[in-house]
Amino acid sequence: MKEALEKALAELYGPGEIQGLRRVPGGASKEAWVLDYRSGDGVHPLFLRRAGGGVIYEGTLSLEAEFRLLSLVHAEGVKVPRPLLYLPDLEGREAFLMERLEGETIGARVVRRPEFAAARARLPQSMAAELARIHRIPLDEVAFLPEPGPGEPWQAAVSMAYRDLDGLGEPHPALEWALRWLREHPPRSRPPVLVHGDFRIGNLMVDQEGLVAVLDWEFAHIGDPREDLAWPLVRAWRFGEDGKRLGGIGEVESFLEAYNALTGGDVSLEELFWWEVLGNVRWGLGALKQARRHLSGVERSVELAILGRLAAEMEYEVLALLEESGG
Numbered sequence: 623m624k625e626a627l628e629k630a631l632a633e634l635y636g637p638g639e640i641q642g643l644r645r646v647p648g649g650a651s652k653e654a655w656v657l658d659y660r661s662g663d664g665v666h667p668l669f670l671r672r673a674g675g676g677v678i679y680e681g682t683l684s685l686e687a688e689f690r691l692l693s694l695v696h697a698e699g700v701k702v703p704r705p706l707l708y709l710p711d712l713e714g715r716e717a718f719l720m721e722r723l724e725g726e727t728i729g730a731r732v733v734r735r736p737e738f739a740a741a742r743a744r745l746p747q748s749m750a751a752e753l754a755r756i757h758r759i760p761l762d763e764v765a766f767l768p769e770p771g772p773g774e775p776w777q778a779a780v781s782m783a784y785r786d787l788d789g790l791g792e793p794h795p796a797l798e799w800a801l802r803w804l805r806e807h808p809p810r811s812r813p814p815v816l817v818h819g820d821f822r823i824g825n826l827m828v829d830q831e832g833l834v835a836v837l838d839w840e841f842a843h844i845g846d847p848r849e850d851l852a853w854p855l856v857r858a859w860r861f862g863e864d865g866k867r868l869g870g871i872g873e874v875e876s877f878l879e880a881y882n883a884l885t886g887g888d889v890s891l892e893e894l895f896w897w898e899v900l901g902n903v904r905w906g907l908g909a910l911k912q913a914r915r916h917l918s919g920v921e922r923s924v925e926l927a928i929l930g931r932l933a934a935e936m937e938y939e940v941l942a943l944l945e946e947s948g949g
Contacts, residue, residue: 623713627657627670630719634707635661647925652685652840653715656722669703672717674921681768681782683840686710689718691839694763700755701835725827725834729861732828733870741832742871748833749826749854749868750880756836757815757847757885764816768843774811775846779900780804786907790914796937800903803944809848809896812889817845822859823869848889851881852897857939858905858932899943906936 628640638661646654655670673685683691685708692705703720710716732738770778783801787794819841827834853859854869863870868877874891882889913930915921 626709626712627719628659630707630709631659631661631666631668635659635663635666637661641665652838653717667722668706669720669722670717671720672712673715681841681843683767683842685716685718685840687766688839688842690766691764691842692718692720695756695759695839698755698759701752701833702837702839703835723827723835725829727824727827727837729824729859729870732823732826733861733863733866737830738828741828741830744832745826745828746868746872746877747880749821750877751884752833752836753818753821753847753850754881754884756818757850759816761814761816761844764842764844767816770814770843770845774808775814775844775849776804776809776896776900779845779849779904783900783903783907786904786911790907790910794906794910794933794937796941797903797906800899800940800944804896804900804903807896809846809893812846812848814844815847817843817847817849819843819845819849820853821850822854822856823861823871824859846897847887848893848897849900851878851889852894853901855894855898856901856905858902858936895943895947899940902936902939902943906933906940909933909936 624640624643627643628638631638631640638659641658641660643655643657646656652674653672655672657668657670659666659668671685671688689705689708692702696702696704703723705718705720707719708716709718726732726738733742780801787797787801818836818839820838821836825836825838827837855867855874857864860866860870866872868874874894878889878891878894881887909929909932912926913933915923915926917927917930
């Protein structure tokens with residue numbers, strides 16, 4: 623892989639050599655590698671994203687589509703690493719290179735470490751600003767992305783979740799009950815937007831000053847803006863700081879107020895509840911699907927096996943949410 627990368631990078635930067643190529647942990651469906659490329663004009667810190675052994679959700683973007691989207695949103699001023707080069711075949715798998723930024727992405731560190739206290743105070747406003755910028759991108763510019771199909775985006779999301787549940791081949795009554803509740807209590811319509819699809823702590827690079835970049839666009843699609851607004855409320859993305867409903871870093875109210883002010887919208891806190899329930903269901907299903915990659919022998923991985931236990935936490939959470947709401 624190193625030789626293939628050096629050949630590609632020589633065309634981009636001129637002759638040189640790769641230093642410090644290593645795979646980094648994290649990412650349930652994609653490989654992540656860091657490297658430096660030394661050429662005549664200096665050292666270029668780079669990040670490589672390479673296809674893994676499977677995907678979490680139906681509709682996951684190819685890396686080619688993700689690279690195309692990253693290029694577009696970068697041009698629109700969204701805080702993302704600058705995309706550099708798409709590689710259709712890097713040792714049998716597609717990949718792309720982008721600039722490597724400096725910051726923290728491990729959620730437990732972001733929500734707890736004292737050096738990020740100032741960043742946490744700024745993050746609700748920064749997150750609102752980036753989502754507003756993403757949701758304003760004209761849909762005709764992202765026509766290559768998956769659309770929900772006939773009906774409302776919520777209907778497509780629930781149907782996809784049912785397919786994922788049926789595909790497991792085993793009962794999960796808490797998740798099925800939650801899906802029935804979602805189907806019987808539909809949200810009101812909202813105009814579709816470009817949805818990031820995984821906007822949460824852990825996919826936001828942070829330094830001591832605040833938000834550095836929005837990462838991992840593989841689940842982007844055309845959908846309902848409330849999907850992005852509610853996803854960081856899912857309990858798993860609080861990383862143990864359960865008292866702070868917005869990703870373990872703050873309160874939802876200031877985040878939503880800032881988003882509405884920037885977009886001219888009127889999304890209410892009550893509207894996010896439906897999407898929060900859906901988010902917990904979807905991550906529970908995603909964790910179960912990833913665990914099955916390990917259990918089936920397709921990809922033996924302790925990390926994938928550990929994900930499986932998270933499903934029980936999501937089942938407990940949807941039961942608690944629906945009990946609290948009287949559902």
